[in-house]
Structure formats: C-alpha cells, structure tokens
Amino acid sequence: MKSTIYPRLASDSMKKNHRLYVPFLLASSGMVLIFYILSYLSHSPLIRSLRGGSDLASIMNFGSLVLALFSGIFLFYTHSFLLRRRKTEFGLYNILGMDKRSLAHILVWETLIITGVSLLLGGLGGILLAKLAEASLLRLVKSDISFTLKVDLPALLSSGAVFAVIFGLILLQSLLQISRTNPIDLLHSQAVGEKPPRSNWILAVTGLLFLGAAYYLALSIKDPIAALAWFFIAVILVIAATYLLFIAGSVTACRQLQKHKAFYYQKQHFVALSSMTYRMKRNGAGLASIAILCTMVLVMLSSTVCLYAGTEDILCTRYPREVIVSASLSQAQSANDTYWTDLTSQLLTASDQLALTPENQLDYQYVYGSGEISGDQLSLKKANDTTVPTDSLISVIILPVEDYNQISGADLKLESGQAMIYTNRLTYTAAELQINQAVTLQLTQRLDSADTLKDIRVITEASGYSPELVLVVPDYASLIRQLQQSLTGTEPADLYLGRIMAFDVAGSDSAVAEKQLLSEWQPQLDSLVSQSGGRLSSLTAEAVATERNYYYSTNSGMLFIAVLLALVFVLATVLIMYYKQMSEGYEDQSRFAIMQKVGMTPQDIRQSINAQILTVFLLPLLTAGLHLAFAFPMLQKLLLLFGLSNRRLFVSVTLLSFAVFAVFYALIYRITSRAYYHIVSARPQT
Amino acid sequence: MNVLEVRSLKKIYSTRLGGNQVQALRQVAFSVEAGEYVAVMGESGSGKTTLLNILAGLDQPTSGQVLLEGQDLGQIREKDLATFRRDHLGFVFQDFNLLDTFTIEDNIYLPLVLAGKSYEVMHSRLQPLAQQLAISPILSKYPYEVSGGQKQRAAVARALITGPRLILADEPTGALDSHATDELLALFSQINQQGQTILMVTHSVKAASRAGRVLFIKDGVIFHQLYRGLSDDEQFYQKITDSLTLLTTGEGRR
Ligand SMILES: Nc1ncnc2c1ncn2[C@@H]1O[C@H](COP(=O)(O)OP(=O)(O)O)[C@@H](O)[C@H]1O
Ligand SMILES: [Mg+2]
Numbered sequence: 001m002k003s004t005i006y007p008r009l010a011s012d013s014m015k016k017n018h019r020l021y022v023p024f025l026l027a028s029s030g031m032v033l034i035f036y037i038l039s040y041l042s043h044s045p046l047i048r049s050l051r052g053g054s055d056l057a058s059i060m061n062f063g064s065l066v067l068a069l070f071s072g073i074f075l076f077y078t079h080s081f082l083l084r085r086r087k088t089e090f091g092l093y094n095i096l097g098m099d100k101r102s103l104a105h106i107l108v109w110e111t112l113i114i115t116g117v118s119l120l121l122g123g124l125g126g127i128l129l130a131k132l133a134e135a136s137l138l139r140l141v142k143s144d145i146s147f148t149l150k151v152d153l154p155a156l157l158s159s160g161a162v163f164a165v166i167f168g169l170i171l172l173q174s175l176l177q178i179s180r181t182n183p184i185d186l187l188h189s190q191a192v193g194e195k196p197p198r199s200n201w202i203l204a205v206t207g208l209l210f211l212g213a214a215y216y217l218a219l220s221i222k223d224p225i226a227a228l229a230w231f232f233i234a235v236i237l238v239i240a241a242t243y244l245l246f247i248a249g250s251v252t253a254c255r256q257l258q259k260h261k262a263f264y265y266q267k268q269h270f271v272a273l274s275s276m277t278y279r280m281k282r283n284g285a286g287l288a289s290i291a292i293l294c295t296m297v298l299v300m301l302s303s304t305v306c307l308y309a310g311t312e313d314i315l316c317t318r319y320p321r322e323v324i325v326s327a328s329l330s331q332a333q334s335a336n337d338t339y340w341t342d343l344t345s346q347l348l349t350a351s352d353q354l355a356l357t358p359e360n361q362l363d364y365q366y367v368y369g370s371g372e373i374s375g376d377q378l379s380l381k382k383a384n385d386t387t388v389p390t391d392s393l394i395s396v397i398i399l400p401v402e403d404y405n406q407i408s409g410a411d412l413k414l415e416s417g418q419a420m421i422y423t424n425r426l427t428y429t430a431a432e433l434q435i436n437q438a439v440t441l442q443l444t445q446r447l448d449s450a451d452t453l454k455d456i457r458v459i460t461e462a463s464g465y466s467p468e469l470v471l472v473v474p475d476y477a478s479l480i481r482q483l484q485q486s487l488t489g490t491e492p493a494d495l496y497l498g499r500i501m502a503f504d505v506a507g508s509d510s511a512v513a514e515k516q517l518l519s520e521w522q523p524q525l526d527s528l529v530s531q532s533g534g535r536l537s538s539l540t541a542e543a544v545a546t547e548r549n550y551y552y553s554t555n556s557g558m559l560f561i562a563v564l565l566a567l568v569f570v571l572a573t574v575l576i577m578y579y580k581q582m583s584e585g586y587e588d589q590s591r592f593a594i595m596q597k598v599g600m601t602p603q604d605i606r607q608s609i610n611a612q613i614l615t616v617f618l619l620p621l622l623t624a625g626l627h628l629a630f631a632f633p634m635l636q637k638l639l640l641l642f643g644l645s646n647r648r649l650f651v652s653v654t655l656l657s658f659a660v661f662a663v664f665y666a667l668i669y670r671i672t673s674r675a676y677y678h679i680v681s682a683r684p685q686t
Numbered sequence: 687m688n689v690l691e692v693r694s695l696k697k698i699y700s701t702r703l704g705g706n707q708v709q710a711l712r713q714v715a716f717s718v719e720a721g722e723y724v725a726v727m728g729e730s731g732s733g734k735t736t737l738l739n740i741l742a743g744l745d746q747p748t749s750g751q752v753l754l755e756g757q758d759l760g761q762i763r764e765k766d767l768a769t770f771r772r773d774h775l776g777f778v779f780q781d782f783n784l785l786d787t788f789t790i791e792d793n794i795y796l797p798l799v800l801a802g803k804s805y806e807v808m809h810s811r812l813q814p815l816a817q818q819l820a821i822s823p824i825l826s827k828y829p830y831e832v833s834g835g836q837k838q839r840a841a842v843a844r845a846l847i848t849g850p851r852l853i854l855a856d857e858p859t860g861a862l863d864s865h866a867t868d869e870l871l872a873l874f875s876q877i878n879q880q881g882q883t884i885l886m887v888t889h890s891v892k893a894a895s896r897a898g899r900v901l902f903i904k905d906g907v908i909f910h911q912l913y914r915g916l917s918d919d920e921q922f923y924q925k926i927t928d929s930l931t932l933l934t935t936g937e938g939r940r
Contacts, residue, residue, distance in 0.1 A: 195828075195830075196787075196789075196828050261805045262804075262805065265795065265799050265804070265805040265808065266799070267799060267800055267802055270792075270795075270796070270799045270800075271796075274785075274787045274788055274792065275787050277787070278787050591785055591786075591787070594783045594784075594785055595785070595796070596744070596768065597742070597744065597771075597777055597779075597783060598772065598777065598783075598796055598797050598800070598844065599768050599769065599771050599772020599773075599797050599800055599801075599848075600768060600772075600800055601765060601767075601768035601769060602764075602765065602768070603765060604768070604800065
C-alpha cells in the first residue's frame with residue numbers, strides 16, 4: 001500500500017465519525033489553551049513585578065501541573081471511549097485484509113492529526129486569550145498596569161511538550177489494545193452478549209460505610225492541618241464511596257425495586273427501571289466521575305470566591321487600623337511607664353512631616369500564649385510541645401484593663417485578683433481560673449454577647465481556628481511577671497509579649513502616603529530596637545495599603561486558578577456527559593424500535609426516556625450537593641486558617657455557587673441530550 | 687368479515703438526496719379471512735418486509751389502503767396507532783426482537799404492562815402459554831442465555847399473550863436451524879388450528895408449505911396464489927415447488 005493512504009484513511013474516518021471526534025478535539029484544544037495560559041502567566045514578567053507576584057506565579061505553576069495531570073487522565077478516559085466505538089471499523093479493515101501494522105499506521109496518523117489540531121487550536125486560542133486572562137488577573141489583583149499582546153515561546157513549547165507526551169501515551173495504549181485483540185473480537189466488540197447487572201450487596205454496603213465514615217470524619221475533624229492525614233483519608237473515602245455507590249449501589253437498589261412486583265410491573269416503571277439498571281451498570285463510573293468533578297468545581301469555586309470576596313474582611317481582622325506598629329517586648333510595661341509613649345510620639349513626628357493626620361488611634365499591650373484547660377486549671381505550654389495533641393490547645397490572650405477600656409470605650413473596673421473573661425469557640429463556666437498553679441483569678445466579669453465582640457475582635461480572631469480565651473486583668477505588669485516566673489525551666493519566649501500602636505490615616509485615598517510613611521520609618525526601626533536597652537526585641541511597621549496588594553494577589557491568584565480549573569472540569573463534565581449520551585443513544589435506538597413494534601406509543605417512549613434522563617441528570621448534581629454540605633464545616637475551618645471568619649459570607653457564596661453551577665449544568669445537559677434524542681429518534685437501518 | 691384487507695398498496699422509497707427511487711410495492715391487493723394461515727412468499731428484496739411494516743402501521747404506504755377488522759389504518763391517528771397495534775396485532779420477527787434488558791418472562795409481559803394489566807393477570811395468562819410453548823423453564827433467563835428456537839418461542843408467546851386478532855410473522859424461521867424451524871412451524875400450525883389468524887412472509891418453501899394459502903410476491907407485485915386444498919404438507923410443498931419452477935421457467939421462455 002502506498003504510504004499516503006494512511007493519512008487519508010485516518011482523516012476520512014475521523015470525518016465520518018465527526019460526532020465523536022469534534023467534541024474530543026474541542027475538549028483537548030480547550031485543555032491546551034488553558035494550559036498555555038497558565039504557563040504563560042506563571043512566567044509573565046508583569047505578574048512577577050507585582051507585590052506577592054512570585055507567590056502568584058508559583059500558584060499558576062502549581063495550577064498548570066494539576067491541569068497537566070488531570071488532562072492526561074481525562075483524555076485517556078475519553079479516548080478509550082472513542083476507541084471502543086472505532087474497534088468495529090478496525091475489525092472490518094482487518095478482515096478485509098489490512099494487517100495490524102497498517103491499522104497501527106492509521107492510529108499513528110490519527111494521533112498526529114489530533115495532536116496537531118489540538119495544539120494549533122489551543123495554541124492560537126491561548127495566545128489570543130492569554131492577554132485577556134492576564135488583564136482579568138491584574139484586575140482581580142486590583143493593579144492598573146497596562147500591557148501589550150505578545151507570544152510566549154516557552155509557554156508554547158511546554159504546552160506542546162506536555163500534550164505531545166499525553167497523546168503519545170494515548171497512542172501507545174491504543175496500539176497495545178489493537179495488537180492484543182483478534183479481528184473477530186474487534187468486529188463484535190460492541191455487541192457482546194452483556195450479562196445482566198447483578199446486585200452486589202457487599203460493594204453497595206461498603207460504599208455506604210465509606211460514605212458514612214467520610215462524612216463522620218468531615219464533621220469531626222477539629223483541625224484539618226493537624227489531622228492532615230485524616231483529611232486526605234476522608235477525601236479518598238468520599239471518592240471511593242461515590243464510585244462504589246454509583247456502580248454497585250445503584251444497580252443493587254434498582255434490582256431491589258424490581259423484586260417489588262406491584263411496583264415494577266407498572267407502565268411508568270417497567271421499562272425505565274430495567275433500562276436504568278443497565279444504564280447504571282454501564283455508566284455508573286462516568287456518572288461518579290461527573291459527581292466528583294462537580295464537587296471539586298463547587299468546592300474550589302465557593303471557597304476561592306469567598307476568600308476573594310472576603311479579602312477586605314480578612315484585612316480588617318488582621319489589620320484593625322491602616323498603619324500598625326508592633327513591638328515584641330521583653331518585659332511587660334506598667335501603666336505609668338512612659339517609654340512606649342515617648343517612642344511612638346517620636347515615630348509620629350515623621351507623619352507630621354508628611355502632613356498625615358492619624359485618627360482612631362489604638363494603643364495596647366497584650367500577652368499571647370497557648371495552653372490547655374482541665375477543670376479550672378489553665379496550663380501554659382510551648383506551642384510546639386509534642387506531648388499535647390494540637391486540637392486540645394487553646395490560644396490564651398491577656399490584656400491590661402486600662403488598654404481594654406481605652407479600646408472599647410468601656411469603663412470596666414477590676415480589683416486586684418479579679419479578671420474579665422471572654423471565650424471564643426470554647427465554653428468556660430467555672431468562677432475561678434488558676435494559671436500554671438501560680439496565679440488565681442476570680443472571673444467576676446464575662447463578655448459573651450456578640451455586640452461587644454467587635455471591641456475585642458481587634459485583638460482576637462487572628463489566630464486561626466483554635467479556641468480562644470481572653471482575659472482582661474488589672475495589675476498587668478506584675479501579673480505577667482508572676483506568670484513568667486512560673487514558667488521556669490521553659491524559655492520565656494513561650495509567652496509572647498506584644499505592644500501595638502495603630503491608627504488610621506485621615507482621607508480615603510491615603511495609600512500612597514501610608515507607603516511613604518513606611519519607607520520613612522524603615523531605617524529608624526532597627527536603631528530604635530538597638531537603642532531600647534533590651535526592652536524591645538523587635539519593632540515592625542506595616543501598612544494595610546501594602547498588605548492589601550499582597551493579599552489580593554494571592555487570593556485572586558487562587559480564585560483565578562480555581563476558575564480556570566473549574567472551566568477544565570466543566571469541559572470534562574461536558575465531554576463525559578456527551579459521550580455517555582451518545583453511547584446510550586446508540587444502545588437505546590434499537591431497543592426503542594422494538595418497543596414501538598410491540599405497542600409502545602411515542603409518548604410512552606418519550607416519557608420513559610425523560611424519567612431516566614432526569615434521574616441520571618440529577619444524581620451527580622445531588623451527590624455533589626450532599627458532598628459539599630458535609631465538606632462545609634471542614635472548608636470553613638480551612639478558610640479560618642486564611643483569616644476568614646465571616647460565616648454568613650461563606651454560606652451565601654456556597655449556595656450561590658451551587659445555584660449558578662446547577663443552572664450551568666442543566667444547560668450542558670440540555671445540549672448533550674439533544675445528541676441523544678437525535679440518535680434515538682433516527683430510524684435504525686434494517 | 688375479513689380480518690385483513692389490502693387494497694392496491696403502493697410504496698415508493700426515495701433516498702434522502704431525492705435521487706434514486708425504489709418501488710418496493712407496485713400493486714398489492716389481497717385479503718385474509720378469520721382463522722386463515724396465509725404465507726406471502728418471495729425472494730429477498732421482493733418487498734415482503736415493506737409489506738409487513740405497512741400492515742403493522744410502522745410505515746405509511748405511498749398509496750392504497752389497509753383495513754384491519756374493517757378499520758382503515760390510514761385513518762387512525764399517529765398517537766393511537768401504537769395502542770391499536772398492541773391490542774390487535776402480534777409480531778414475530780426474524781431476529782426475535784427481544785429486549786436484552788428484560789428476562790424472557792418480562793419480555794413476554796411487555797405489551798400487557800404497556801396496556802396497564804396487573805401482575806396477577808399477566809401471570810395467569812402466561813402459565814398456559816408457557817406450557818404450550820415449552821418455555822416454562824427459561825422464563826427467568828435472559829435472551830442471551832437461551833437458544834434461537836427458545837427466543838423465537840418466547841417472541842411467539844409475547845405475540846399471543848395479548849390475544850391479537852392477527853399474528854404477523856416476518857421470516858420467523860430465518861434465523862433458526864432446521865430442528866428449531868420444524869418446531870416453530872409445528873407450533874404455528876397448532877395455534878392456527880386453535881383459531882388464530884396468521885400472516886407469515888417467508889422466502890422458504892418449507893415454511894410456506896405449512897400455510898393454508900400461499901401468495902407469491904415478486905418485484906412488489908403479488909402475481910400468483912395457491913390454496914392448500916386437501917393436500918398434506920408434503921404434497922403442498924411439491925405444489926409450491928412445481929409452481930415456482932413453472933413460473934420461473936415460464937418467465938425464462940418469455
Ligand atoms: N428504508 C428503505 N429505503 C429505501 N429502500 C428500501 C428501504 N427498505 C427497503 N427498501 C428497498 O425496497 C425493496 C424491498 O425490500 P424489503 O421489503 O426489505 O424486501 P424483503 O423483505 O422481501 O427482502 C428492496 O429493493 C430494498 O432495497
Ligand atoms: Mg425482509
């Protein structure tokens with residue numbers, strides 16, 4: 001045979017099977033496109049020039065790795081579907097005298113065409129859209145840099161390389177499959193007498209148990225970081241359970257219903273239930289994949305959208321004022337000690353020079369430590385003390401009463417030995433608290449209502465998700481000294497003594513001035529520490545204006561990646577769904593022709609199809625919703641780690657994501673089911 | 687009254703591109719009386735399946751009329767056609783047309799379930815039928831687990847269970863070995879003797895020779911018919927082959 005015949009045969013048969021190949025090509029081009037964009041962004045000099053830009057770049061880099069891995073798995077999976085439908089054709093070629101070597105040639109050409117088209121379309125699209133992506137990323141970051149279009153060769157090359165490898169592997173697998181089967185099998189590979197699906201109680205029950213265990217873990221893990229291993233086990237259990245339940249559980253349930261004669265032998269149930277059983281057997285894996293992809297999309301979108309939308313919130317909790325000077329002290333300072341006020345007024349002269357007006361000034365000192373409560377005993381520990389399991393550790397914060405009054409504007413009076421207590425994520429009811437068996441405090445006042453919370457929020461809520469216990473005490477300096485002495489044997493660094501001076505700058509557009517102030521201060525800070533005579537161990541100044549960029553660039557980077565990955569996952573969902581509909585269409589075509597002959601009206605058929613399609617449509621979506629609901633507490637804890645504690649925001653963002661996704665999903669389903677109806681309603685050839 | 691009456695039926699298939707036209711049925715007219723067993727015989731491509739599909743209302747004739755129990759099929763609305771078909775006709779096909787997602791039993795129940803009958807009714811109707819067709823042992827099996835002969839008997843059971851006025855069979859022995867063919871033909875004779883009207887299309891002389899009357903179809907025209915009269919199966923077989931030779935050689939001479 002002449003060698004030009006292979007590319008012809010390959011392209012002809014791809015044209016003939018365009019209903020199968022066009023979606024595949026579009027999906028693979030889409031993946032190339034997104035991969036190109038990600039790798040473009042990961043070394044875009046514009047992005048790198050931002051504050052937090054290198055973090056952003058590495059987020060993009062990580063995203064492109066995940067994408068490459070996912071694309072590989074996904075393209076493999078869908079290509080095997082293509083191959084299955086093509087085997088009959090290959091069997092025919094083989095019987096007509098084309099040897100396997102020639103078939104291999106055709107496959108090679110086919111792969112070359114697929115690779116070429118995907119890279120070309122994806123690359124071109126990527127080049128065009130990369131700038132748009134960069135622009136929207138910069139917008140998200142709230143940067144106002146302008147830019148021009150350009151082609152990024154390294155990104156292009158790496159996209160080419162990654163996808164060439166993926167398609168190479170796919171080709172290898174196809175060749176292996178073709179070489180292993182004989183022609184008769186090839187010819188009949190679509191029509192093997194399929195065994196009826198059987199109930200599999202063991203797998204179904206295992207699936208249920210896994211799901212229960214995973215949900216239990218999700219609800220009971222207190223600290224996802226400390227319990228990272230369990231966290232991953234929960235994720236794996238959920239995935240395994242989803243597959244088991246979709247593949248075995250669904251069939252078992254259908255079988256069980258079929259045993260119910262009065263239910264089964266009804267016009268509406270009879271055909272639907274029996275084909276459902278087969279459908280689930282064949283497509284259980286596909287549906288489970290869709291459910292898992294949907295869950296991933298939802299988790300990624302809701303958490304990153306929330307993080308992005310909550311950035312101001314996070315900044316607000318982390319940085320209660322626009323400019324913050326924080327010091328680490330070696331000794332607690334008593335109320336009449338003027339060292340700190342002198343120091344801060346010295347710093348504030350700089351702001352006078354810049355004509356800045358400080359307002360909402362805040363000045364307080366505090367002690368931060370971690371400890372463990374048993375009964376009315378609080379023992380302060382080293383934070384990284386390995387003998388204490390992390391999830392029983394609480395954060396302890398102690399404030400002087402004068403500073404508390406000044407922050408909150410309250411007029412709290414406490415006698416020596418008394419204290420006011422405020423707790424967050426833990427309950428403490430005893431009337432007394434003994435700390436390290438050295439200090440005993442009478443808890444005469446309690447702060448627990450939400451409206452007073454914001455007074456003290458300034459100080460707390462920054463420490464993540466661990467429970468907090470806040471004490472407001474008189475005689476602060478001497479009490480702290482006592483506590484420090486009780487910690488003999490361990491290093492005094494276990495208690496962090498901090499002092500904060502913070503203020504807002506008048507005027508809404510003060511970001512530039514604040515940055516200027518910081519650069520004025522920067523050289524002074526170190527010398528102030530060295531001149532402090534050991535009173536200060538560090539002194540730092542921060543301005544929200546500079547931190548804001550940083551926060552926005554990481555949070556928007558994550559949002560951006562999530563959106564792109566969600567796009568890819570949605571693409572994958574579309575394709576899996578499309579192929580599922582196609583294969584079901586072909587299978588149902590002859591079946592419905594028979595049913596019509598034995599007296600099923602077209603309405604009956606349509607009704608039965610709709611019932612099945614709706615079930616198959618809703619199952620993955622509902623599963624994803626359920627997974628999301630159970631993952632919610634865990635996700636919330638993870639978001640706390642990022643400093644986001646706005647529960648209402650998270651709930652509404654999650655619900656919104658679900659709603660938007662459901663609409664989108666319904667749209668996909670409508671479009672793909674058109675392919676199905678198209679096939680089913682075509683007259684089978686006789 | 688005639689169970690079936692076919693009046694000057696014509697069917698032209700035009701290919702999708704509109705180019706070629708195939709005249710599958712030119713001029714077909716005949717009638718079938720209640721209790722008759724009629725075979726329509728012709729070679730492959732002579733228009734048998736086309737005829738049967740039109741009789742079943744699965745396909746529309748280009749012109750002509752089909753009256754089933756005096757009812758003009760062309761007058762029945764599309765959406766009532768399926769119900770009409772289910773209640774009045776039974777089908778047996780060459781390739782069985784059993785659904786692989788159902789057990790043999792459920793396949794047989796299918797038309798009754800569609801008609802909204804309860805399980806008890808269906809079950810009690812099936813028992814005598816299964817006995818007669820010798821399929822009781824395979825009722826719980828799936829189509830892929832049983833032989834061709836058994837599948838075809840199950841298909842016959844499915845056709846009979848609604849108590850149809852007319853059984854339409856399209857090459858019912860076409861996919862069967864000779865033993866299963868003999869069994870099935872015996873079965874058809876038996877149910878015909880019980881009063882069931884049967885119209886069978888076939889290209890096999892053997893199958894046709896079991897009928898009470900044979901219509902010969904060629905190129906979409908019924909050009910001859912033979913009555914069994916008093917002859918037994920072998921004699922009728924002989925008569926059919928004789929006619930066939932006569933007709934073909936006669937044609938050759940022309
Ligand atoms: N759907 C169709 N479209 C076009 N031509 C058809 C179609 N079905 C059958 N024919 C043609 O009509 C003629 C009769 O076919 P058919 O009724 O199947 O014959 P038989 O069943 O006797 O073998 C044949 O020439 C066949 O090619
Ligand atoms: Mg035929």
